Amino acid sequence: MVYTSEELDQLKAWPFVEAKKLLKRINNKTPAKGYVLFQTGYGPSGLPHIGTFGEVARTTMVRRAFQEISDIPTKLVCFSDDLDGFRKVPLNVPNRDRLQEDLGLPLTKVTDPFGECKSFAHYNNQKLRSFLDSFDFEYEFISATQYYQDGKFDEMLLLALERYDQLMEIMLPSLGGIAKGRDKSYSPFLPVSPVSGKVLQVPVLDRNISKGTILYQEPDGEMIELPVTGGNVKMQWKPDWAMRWAQLEVDYEMYGKDLIPSAELARKLCRVFGKPPPLEMFYELFLDENGRKISKSSGGEGISMENWIDYSSPDSLGLFMFQKPKTAKRLTFDAVPRAVDDLQKFVTSYTSQGLIEQLNNPAWHVYA
DSSP states (O other): OOOOHHHHHTOOSHHHHHHHHHHHHTTTSOOTTSSEEEEEEEOTTSOOOHHHHHHHHHHHHHHHHHHHHOOSOEEEEEEEOTTSBOOOOOTTSSOHHHHHTTTTSBGGGSOOTTSSSSSHHHHHHHHHHHHHHHTTOOOEEEEHHHHHHTTTTHHHHHHHHHTHHHHHHHHGGGGTTSOTTHHHHOOSEEEBOTTTOOBOOOOOOEEETTTTEEEEEOTTSOEEEEESSTTSEEEOHHHHHHHHHHHHTOOEEEEEGGGHHHHHHHHHHHHHTTSOOOEEEEEOOEEOTTSOBOBTTTBOSSOOHHHHHHHSOHHHHHHHHHSOTTSOEEOOTTHHHHHHHHHHHHHHHHTTSOHHHHHHSHHHHHHO
16 A cells, blocks of 8 residues: 555554665665565574564564555565574473484484474474464475575575685674683584584684685594585574575564674674675563573473463464563463453454554554
8 A cells, every 4th residue: 555654654553663664775666586575583492482473473563564555575484593503402392311312413303302203393393383374474484404405505605615704803703702712613614514413613624715615623533624515514603694684685684682792793794795684673582470581492481372372362462472572571371361451452442543543553463
């Protein structure tokens, strides 16, 4: 729908504020790739939780607001970092002793502790997709493992090899708070060992740009030359994030407040890859009833995503996600009836409102 500049100025709901920023950023023109790309990320090292859902829900709200004020095509991708090395066994899964044996392996090679899927990553990816599908989200799912192995990052990986020193100049100053000696061992490339299959954090001893390879030393002392293409290496997560922005030409992404310093680095790294970073928004974290951050590895004390749906409608959860995204939220059981009551009030007032009032009404963003 076409809105006058005066009407656009009156759209104050935060998804419209974000959508207007994005429209201005692209100069109200369709990007060369043919669409505006919204991205969300997921690390399948643990079970999906309410924060994972919240990121997709909120990004979808911005996407729908954008679609309301522009006819430029859009896409939403949900990118799973399932080539990451398995670093820690979650507390909220069975067969934890068995999982200890898989530490260091790519998540798509880690045993599924539930015994249902090809790997732990496949299980978690399936859980995420099933839940998102139940809410009728429109998205494209992308597996990092497939993207790396299919060569879709190869061009960027070769560019990273060529611009290795520029990447290191950005990354090394950020390692000050990391364990002593990390600056000596750090490399943006993580070899996937052809010996053990593990994702190794080892220094790069030499680079051959013409061959597209790196040289590193295995834990047993063996020297190995490895191509950076074809899924033989993965990038450390901050350069990986930036590489993904550049390769996919991401236009919009949001993330938790705890990732603000990482996003600042990713912006700089993205420019090394030759592309501008996306428009970004941070949101506050979800807390359990004791004020602790809810995580996928340990969950938390309070209401879960599944509990909420058991007690109420998905729409009330959508309202909870809409309200004050930059305010930390405690996920307690009394949040459910409050959200239900608030949503009913917004729905009741919606029918008697004019168009601009309706677009600013939270109910529009829940049901759009």
